[in-house]
Amino acid sequence: MHILIVDDEVLARQRLIKLLAKLGYDVVSEAENGEQALSAVESLDPDIVFMDVKMPGVDGVEAARSIAELDEPPAIIFCTAYDEYALQAIDAQAVGYIVKPVHEEQLSEILQKAQRVNKLQRAVLSGSIDTTIKRKHISAKTRKGIELIAIEDIYCFIADQKYVTVMHCNGETLIDDTLKELENELASGFLRVHRNALISIDCIVGLERTNAGHFEVVLKNTDFRPMVSRRHLSTVKSVVSSL
Known part of the structure; x- marks a missing residue:
């Protein structure tokens, strides 16, 4: 589990890091305010975010609401010295709420709760929900009219802010679908590899590590990785x- 800690107080961050390390969790980064938190979530893709509420600039509640709107948001746990923000935490779709000073037993319990698989997730993982691909084409509105892109011709879908680009054997096309919608519908044939990328399983050739230490997927018939x-x-x- 990769964790991001957001708090404007250095000592509070250090205490939480020590407690998390004692429990065996990996803190990937720290942030001092809501703006830094949003940037870190986009670049680091953490699993869990511990979010303070009262911070200068963008506060924790506002940042949590923005994070919750992402296609694949991390779990948010509010960690604050104040106990009157519980309702706002629920509104921001937080999975937990703890009041400082944080204690090890309390922290362990809330982390276990954050990792708990819900009923819908279990259904998808067990295969009891039908995830077969329903349509054979993706439609896109272009200057030529409606363009149909065969599912079998698609390498991947790439999201950039509000836009999704289909990369296929005939080029690249912008579409109106969100990555989350596509992932839900095309689950049996496409695999999410990043917050911003959904790739065709049939197009996967292998996995390579870059000089910078990142991993990239090698795809058939395209240099894009x-x-x-x-x-x-x-x-x-x-x-x-398994391929």
Whole structure:
């Protein structure tokens, strides 16, 4: 589990880091305010974010609401010296709320709760929900009218802010679908490898590590190599090894 700590107080961050290390968790980064938190979530793709509430600039509640709107948000746990923000925490879709000073037993319990798989996730993982691909084409509105892109011709979908680009054998096309919608519908044939990338399993050739230490997926018939985030690396390795 990769964890991001957001708090404007250095001592508070250090105390939480020590407690998490004692419990065997990896803190990937720290942030001092909501703006830094949003940037860190985008670049580091943590699994869990411990978020203070009262911070200068963008506060914790506002930052948590923005994070919750992402296609694949991390779990948010509010960690604050104040106990009157519980309702706002629920509104921001936080999975937990703890009041400082944090204690080891309390921290362990809330981390276990954050990792708990819910009923819908269990259904998808067990295969009891039908995840077969329903459509044969992706439609896109272009200057030529409606363009149909065959699913079998698609290498990957790449999200950039509000836009999603389909990379296929005939080029690149912008579409209106969100990456989350595509992931839900095309789950049996496409694999999420990063917050911003969904790739065709049939197009996977292998996995390579860059000089910078990042992993990239090698795809058939294209030089484009989507980066794999740490959150998805174990799943991607498992899929690659089974090919």
